[in-house]
Amino acid sequence: MEEVSGGILDxxxxxxxxxxxxxxxxxxxxxxxxxxxxxKASAWTLVFVLLLMFGLILQMAWPAFQHFGWRFxxxxxxxxxxxxxxxxxxxxxxxxxxxxxxxxxxxMSIGVALFLNELAPRWLSTPxxxxxxxxxxxxxxxxxxxxxFVLAPxxxxxxxxxxxxxxxxxxxxxxxxxxxxxxAAGVILAIMIMPTITAICREVFRAIPQSNRxxxxxxxxxxxxxxKLAVLRSSQAGxxxxxxxxxxxxxxxxxxxxxxxxxxxxxxxxxxxxxQTMASILANQYAEADSPLHLSxxxxxxxxxxxxxxxxxxxxxxxxxxxxxxxxxxx
Amino acid sequence: xPADNFEREKAIVNLQHEILNVDNLHAxxxxxxxxxxxxxxxxxxxxxxxxxxxxxxxSTFIRCINRLxxxxxxxRVQGRVTIGGQDIYGRGADPVRIRRYxxxxxxxxxxxxxxxxxxxxxxxLKLGGISKRTVLDEQVERALRQAAxxxxxxxxxxxxxxSLSGGQQQRLCIARALAVxxxxxxxxxxxxxxxxxxxxxxxxxxxxxxxxxxxxxVTHNMQQASRVSDKTAFFLLGELIEYGETSQIFTNxxxxxxxxxITGRFG
Amino acid sequence: xxxxxxxxxxxxxxxxxxxxxxxxxxxAVLGSLPFLFITWYVLQKGLGAVNWDFFTQIPKGPGETxxxxxxxxxxxxxxxFLASLSGIPWGMGVGIYLSxxxxxxxxxxxxxxxxxxxSVPSIVVGIFVYGLIVxxxxxxxxxxxxxxxxxxxxxxxxxxxxxxxxxxxxxREAGLALGVPxxxxxxxxxxxxxxxxxxxxxxxxxxxxxxxxxxxxxxxFGNQFHARGLNQATASLPVQIYTFxxxxxxxxxxxxxxGALVLVLFVLFINLTTRLLxxxxxxxxxxG
Numbered sequence: 001m002e003e004v005s006g007g008i009l010d011x012x013x014x015x016x017x018x019x020x021x022x023x024x025x026x027x028x029x030x031x032x033x034x035x036x037x038x039x040k041a042s043a044w045t046l047v048f049v050l051l052l053m054f055g056l057i058l059q060m061a062w063p064a065f066q067h068f069g070w071r072f073x074x075x076x077x078x079x080x081x082x083x084x085x086x087x088x089x090x091x092x093x094x095x096x097x098x099x100x101x102x103x104x105x106x107x108m109s110i111g112v113a114l115f116l117n118e119l120a121p122r123w124l125s126t127p128x129x130x131x132x133x134x135x136x137x138x139x140x141x142x143x144x145x146x147x148x149f150v151l152a153p154x155x156x157x158x159x160x161x162x163x164x165x166x167x168x169x170x171x172x173x174x175x176x177x178x179x180x181x182x183x184a185a186g187v188i189l190a191i192m193i194m195p196t197i198t199a200i201c202r203e204v205f206r207a208i209p210q211s212n213r214x215x216x217x218x219x220x221x222x223x224x225x226x227x228k229l230a231v232l233r234s235s236q237a238g239x240x241x242x243x244x245x246x247x248x249x250x251x252x253x254x255x256x257x258x259x260x261x262x263x264x265x266x267x268x269x270x271x272x273x274x275x276q277t278m279a280s281i282l283a284n285q286y287a288e289a290d291s292p293l294h295l296s297x298x299x300x301x302x303x304x305x306x307x308x309x310x311x312x313x314x315x316x317x318x319x320x321x322x323x324x325x326x327x328x329x330x331x
Numbered sequence: 332x333p334a335d336n337f338e339r340e341k342a343i344v345n346l347q348h349e350i351l352n353v354d355n356l357h358a359x360x361x362x363x364x365x366x367x368x369x370x371x372x373x374x375x376x377x378x379x380x381x382x383x384x385x386x387x388x389x390s391t392f393i394r395c396i397n398r399l400x401x402x403x404x405x406x407r408v409q410g411r412v413t414i415g416g417q418d419i420y421g422r423g424a425d426p427v428r429i430r431r432y433x434x435x436x437x438x439x440x441x442x443x444x445x446x447x448x449x450x451x452x453x454x455x456l457k458l459g460g461i462s463k464r465t466v467l468d469e470q471v472e473r474a475l476r477q478a479a480x481x482x483x484x485x486x487x488x489x490x491x492x493x494s495l496s497g498g499q500q501q502r503l504c505i506a507r508a509l510a511v512x513x514x515x516x517x518x519x520x521x522x523x524x525x526x527x528x529x530x531x532x533x534x535x536x537x538x539x540x541x542x543x544x545x546x547x548x549v550t551h552n553m554q555q556a557s558r559v560s561d562k563t564a565f566f567l568l569g570e571l572i573e574y575g576e577t578s579q580i581f582t583n584x585x586x587x588x589x590x591x592x593i594t595g596r597f598g
Numbered sequence: 599x600x601x602x603x604x605x606x607x608x609x610x611x612x613x614x615x616x617x618x619x620x621x622x623x624x625x626a627v628l629g630s631l632p633f634l635f636i637t638w639y640v641l642q643k644g645l646g647a648v649n650w651d652f653f654t655q656i657p658k659g660p661g662e663t664x665x666x667x668x669x670x671x672x673x674x675x676x677x678x679f680l681a682s683l684s685g686i687p688w689g690m691g692v693g694i695y696l697s698x699x700x701x702x703x704x705x706x707x708x709x710x711x712x713x714x715x716x717s718v719p720s721i722v723v724g725i726f727v728y729g730l731i732v733x734x735x736x737x738x739x740x741x742x743x744x745x746x747x748x749x750x751x752x753x754x755x756x757x758x759x760x761x762x763x764x765x766x767x768x769x770r771e772a773g774l775a776l777g778v779p780x781x782x783x784x785x786x787x788x789x790x791x792x793x794x795x796x797x798x799x800x801x802x803x804x805x806x807x808x809x810x811x812x813x814x815x816x817x818x819f820g821n822q823f824h825a826r827g828l829n830q831a832t833a834s835l836p837v838q839i840y841t842f843x844x845x846x847x848x849x850x851x852x853x854x855x856x857g858a859l860v861l862v863l864f865v866l867f868i869n870l871t872t873r874l875l876x877x878x879x880x881x882x883x884x885x886g
């Protein structure tokens with residue numbers, strides 16, 4: 001008797017397993033299900049918004065692509081009177097101003113991060129760290145205002161004349177010192193992306209086990225050699241990720257650049273000359289576009305900006321993700 | 332045959348008081364077979380201690396009894412568990428309702444962060460639909476008294492639950508479970524994170540509680556098992572090796588493995 | 599002693615090390631200067647133009663002195679309100695979904711999408727809303743609010759997710775073990791338990807969109823007067839600052855600085871209070 005009932009129960013058990021073998025927990029309560037599906041909808045709607053954004057901007061930019069084709073990306077004539085639009089000068093302005101920003105901000109940020117994390121005592125690292133972090137909180141329009149009325153005159157008076165005098169033969173520094181222009185844009189962008197790069201570098205440095213540092217010092221390394229060996233060398237990928245994220249921020253930055261770059265879509269080698277970036281021309285002309293083609297061309301610039309920033313941030317995420325995975329494995 | 336009759340009567344009586352019956356329970360985490368065909372019955376008003384070396388499946392076992400095991404991704408259960416005659420893995424069984432009948436106290440004291448002492452105890456009732464202030468006050472006080480915490484916290488019910496000491500937090504968690512008046516309470520090593528004085532307090536509490544609640548308590552501490560429980564179940568590698576009266580298990584175990592464990596030869 | 603005699607080149611190595619320490623210190627000092635300079639100039643140039651009129655009057659005509667930015671301050675308030683109205687619950691919903699339900703590949707896709715949305719340049723969001731709302735309906739507070747909302751959602755979502763992830767799984771299990779349905783465990787126990795952290799994220803998101811200019815330029819546009827409805831072009835403080843700054847009129851430039859001062863104080867105030875809040879909670883957590 002017992003044998004039989006045991007067998008039946010076993011069978012029932014097996015049958016029940018089949019129905020209860022679920023990878024995802026499924027809630028039976030109606031409230032739970034409504035809650036779950038509305039949250040799920042809210043999350044996936046976001047993906048939809050992203051796709052819609054791409055689709056709509058592409059549609060608006062289409063006439064310009066049709067009209068100009070590849071010429072749009074390789075010519076630098078931007079003239080709303082003759083309806084000739086080529087984005088090369090804007091791309092150039094964006095790339096160069098972002099590169100200046102990186103050249104200035106990356107070493108600076110790494111230095112700040114090293115000092116705050118590895119050298120400074122707490123009483124010093126707390127306020128200095130705060131000052132750097134707060135740079136990220138200041139609105140871009142305030143940077144623009146400051147850049148226009150403080151930084152640009154400062155560059156015009158104290159920085160650019162000696163550069164022209166002594167390095168003018170380099171072509172990078174030729175022409176009249178205007179203040180506003182590529183250089184001012186690069187400097188203001190450098191200040192704006194510094195908190196981003198510093199924060200990520202500090203996080204990356206913090207993840208390195210203390211024993212690595214002690215091992216280096218134990219080998220007789222000086223402080224600087226220790227930082228090079230134990231800290232910088234093992235965080236190269238993380239610093240690269242930080243740099244790329246900084247680049248992403250610089251490329252899309254609009255207001256501050258608009259106010260200090262001079263807004264002249266022209267390709268000049270000199271860093272003193274005024275220029276124009278993809279983002280700044282949008283701020284400048286979008287609301288006052290003269291013709292449908294002009295508007296479409298501007299939207300095409302926006303689409304390019306959109307795609308570039310998606311790509312850059314995708315790459316940065318990939319790099320950071322790989323770094324994270326390395327640390328997870330290491331532990 | 333009078334003797335046979337007597338045995339049968341006794342069995343029926345026992346069955347009537349049987350509150351929990353587990354039959355051939357298996358549990359997995361992914362491919363890991365954590366509980367292997369455990370069967371056991373618990374009578375109302377008893378304290379059952381589950382002992383065994385760590386990783387032997389005793390925690391997993393009790394988590395199957397309130398269907399919390401399935402909260403872990405990849406977890407799976409097979410077998411039959413009845414509480415008060417109701418199959419909790421049966422078709423249409425509602426884990427939310429089952430959990431109202433089976434309270435749980437966890438290894439680490441885990442009062443809800445950000446909620447006051449009062450709210451911590453009241454939250455189960457409140458979210459169960461009781462909103463009358465007087466009822467809540469009354470039930471919270473009852474639960475806190477039952478958990479022997481009332482005197483210590485009655486003047487600071489508005490303070491956060493996390494502000495209490497570890498032992499007090501654990502008694503708060505017991506009060507939280509008691510507030511909804513479950514007939515069964517599961518305790519997963521409730522004193523392993525506590526100091527000896529707090530532990531003694533909670534052990535005293537168990538003696539009081541078993542008048543109204545059936546308790547299954549997982550413990551690493553064999554002295555504790557022998558002090559608090561009526562019955563003891565010894566688990567090893569996911570199997571139930573021996574289950575019987577605590578006095579018998581500790582003085583005269585039937586299986587050699589049990590004896591080895593109890594005398595401290597492994598585990 | 600002889601054993602410990604410094605090897606050849608040790609002095610150079612030490613000198614180099616000391617030099618680099620100085621360089622790093624200089625970098626840190628230099629790196630903290632911009633914030634001090636910017637706040638100093640904003641204070642110095644802005645304080646002079648902040649007066650009663652600044653907060654209560656609308657702008658005077660170009661070149662005239664006096665007037666204020668009352669319309670822009672109110673406009674900013676309206677835009678932030680509109681953005682928060684849907685942006686906060688939506689962002690929180692996404693954050694809750696990511697932390698409580700979403701595992702494996704779908705979670706990675708969603709998290710990636712949220713990150714990408716957060717990294718879209720705000721001017722591009724402006725273009726999107728221009729095409730979506732402004733082309734059919736014209737410049738309006740609604741359009742500006744939607745643009746800010748799109749910027750707000752990923753910020754709120756990520757901070758909510760991060761905060762909720764700090765709550766260990768056994769707290770959720772304790773809630774479920776009480777026989778409380780999952781949605782109530784999340785909405786009535788887990789979320790209220792982390793309200794301070796979630797509030798911090800929300801406040802920072804508000805601070806972030808309060809200073810946004812680019813996405814408003816061609817959505818809510820601007821208005822030298824009080825807007826007469828939510829379907830009208832609406833002034834906002836950042837756009838007003840921009841307009842004033844490039845006007846070339848000295849009085850307007852003064853007012854641009856005053857506007858920047860208001861903006862900076864607002865943003866710093868939120869950042870400082872949230873920091874203090876988190877710091878206090880952290881300290882308490884250690885004591886408890």
